[in-house]
Amino acid sequence: MGLTSDKVLALAVLGALGLFVGTVWLWPRLARRGWRAVSGRVGLLLSTQLMLFTAVGLAANQAFGFYATWADLFGQEKGQGVVVDHTPAGGPLKVVDTRRVPGAASARPQLGGQIQKIAVVGRMSHIATPAYVYLPPEYFQPRYRTRTFPAAVVLTGYPGTAEALVDKLDYPRTAARLVEDGRMQPMILVMMRPTVAPPRDTECVDIPGGPQTETFFAQDLPDAVSGQYRVARGQGGWGIIGDSTGGYCALKLAMHHPRVYAAGAGLSAYYNAPNDPTTGDLFHGDKELRNRANLWWYLKHMPAPDTSLLVSSSKVGESNYKATLKFIERVKATKLTRISSIILESGGHNFNTWRREIPGTLEWMSGRLGGR
Structure with missing residues (x-):
């Protein structure tokens, strides 16, 4: 699927929403001390933020046409x-x-x-x-x-x-x-x-x-x-x-x-x-x-x-x-x-x-x- 595909944007939005719901759902279980609980909280927060950033970036790229393809985005052209x-x-x-x-x-x-x-x-x-x-x-x-x-x-x-x-x-x-x-x-x-x-x-x-x-x-x-x-x-x-x-x-x-x-x-x-x-x-x-x-x-x-x-x-x-x-x-x-x-x-x-x-x-x- 291409960088400007509506499907890619929809998947990113659904992923961000899923991670947000998962964070709210799992947070009580991770609300204790210990490196595993702390690592879990950090991982959920970073994953959610990263997916939100990806969704916003994809939406902005569709709106303003900064990059046409994945190769264009990563400088591989x-x-x-x-x-x-x-x-x-x-x-x-x-x-x-x-x-x-x-x-x-x-x-x-x-x-x-x-x-x-x-x-x-x-x-x-x-x-x-x-x-x-x-x-x-x-x-x-x-x-x-x-x-x-x-x-x-x-x-x-x-x-x-x-x-x-x-x-x-x-x-x-x-x-x-x-x-x-x-x-x-x-x-x-x-x-x-x-x-x-x-x-x-x-x-x-x-x-x-x-x-x-x-x-x-x-x-x-x-x-x-x-x-x-x-x-x-x-x-x-x-x-x-x-x-x-x-x-x-x-x-x-x-x-x-x-x-x-x-x-x-x-x-x-x-x-x-x-x-x-x-x-x-x-x-x-x-x-x-x-x-x-x-x-x-x-x-x-x-x-x-x-x-x-x-x-x-x-x-x-x-x-x-x-x-x-x-x-x-x-x-x-x-x-x-x-x-x-x-x-x-x-x-x-x-x-x-x-x-x-x-x-x-x-x-x-x-x-x-x-x-x-």
């Missing part, structure tokens, strides 16, 4: 996600599965849209990774058969799971509802995690001698998706959204590649690549690469990018609040780069907060992208 050959068919993108949109009134794509699971192989980066593509109902309707649609890449945090963008953060269902309400245009969403070389957190950097993650997102992914779907080509057709690590990546990619991404939205983002055990050495002594990954440095020393940015934070509950206000002022001083924000009165670094920000973010993104 060692594959770097880098390939040397193309797919057997010779193309960079392959559809491997289709599913209905959660909560859609109909399973027919013309009425409820469709989610396709794809496998992407970067022609330049040679990175291979899965993703989910949301196609709106209009994509399948005859009257739109010649229309191209704007597209937005949607990224999780680290480590994150792409499934959480569909099932927990409700991106497809939210987009469909906004279109029905006339608040946004139909848009294709390409949903994935930025961890394309697991378990390493590459921070969307082209690592010297390592995964070329920025190249994958800036060139390989848009090229592969545009070759498979009716996506608006040229400047103004693509945007990128992310939360936490994905938010940093979204802002950086929009700033570094404004001709690719006309808009970038960072929800609870930070503004400089961290250096910690999950990232390893990202720059290998390359000062220029390190500077480019620092958005503060980039705004000060590089020409202002012709793109639109959106940042979000909360006055209470988010550690990036002051930095976000400072970032807004720094971008405004460039005169060319456009900046918008969502500032909540309170909210944490979690799914519940991002669900409150996603409708406004999608509406904002829709207004800055164009199809034809």
Whole structure:
């Protein structure tokens, strides 16, 4: 049974409840002196606490999508996600599965849209990774058969799971509802995690001698998706959204590649690549690469990018609040780069907060992208 299985969570809850009842039942028998009685009491308390911790941890992981598998949790995912050959068919993108949109009134794509699971192989980066593509109902309707649609890449945090963008953060269902309400245009969403070389957190950097993650997102992914779907080509057709690590990546990619991404939205983002055990050495002594990954440095020393940015934070509950206000002022001083924000009165670094920000973010993104 998988880490995110409801059965695993149910067994953990039942185990915790059973140990609690057992502790209450056996406590009178162990309420005497002697090493055996003391050891029994200690064992029951530790077992109960451990099972409670396990149940709470499993529930939190299901809610926030920290880890996808047991191997992911215990750091046993060692594959770097880098390939040397193309797919057997010779193309960079392959559809491997289709599913209905959660909560859609109909399973027919013309009425409820469709989610396709794809496998992407970067022609330049040679990175291979899965993703989910949301196609709106209009994509399948005859009257739109010649229309191209704007597209937005949607990224999780680290480590994150792409499934959480569909099932927990409700991106497809939210987009469909906004279109029905006339608040946004139909848009294709390409949903994935930025961890394309697991378990390493590459921070969307082209690592010297390592995964070329920025190249994958800036060139390989848009090229592969545009070759498979009716996506608006040229400047103004693509945007990128992310939360936490994905938010940093979204802002950086929009700033570094404004001709690719006309808009970038960072929800609870930070503004400089961290250096910690999950990232390893990202720059290998390359000062220029390190500077480019620092958005503060980039705004000060590089020409202002012709793109639109959106940042979000909360006055209470988010550690990036002051930095976000400072970032807004720094971008405004460039005169060319456009900046918008969502500032909540309170909210944490979690799914519940991002669900409150996603409708406004999608509406904002829709207004800055164009199809034809």
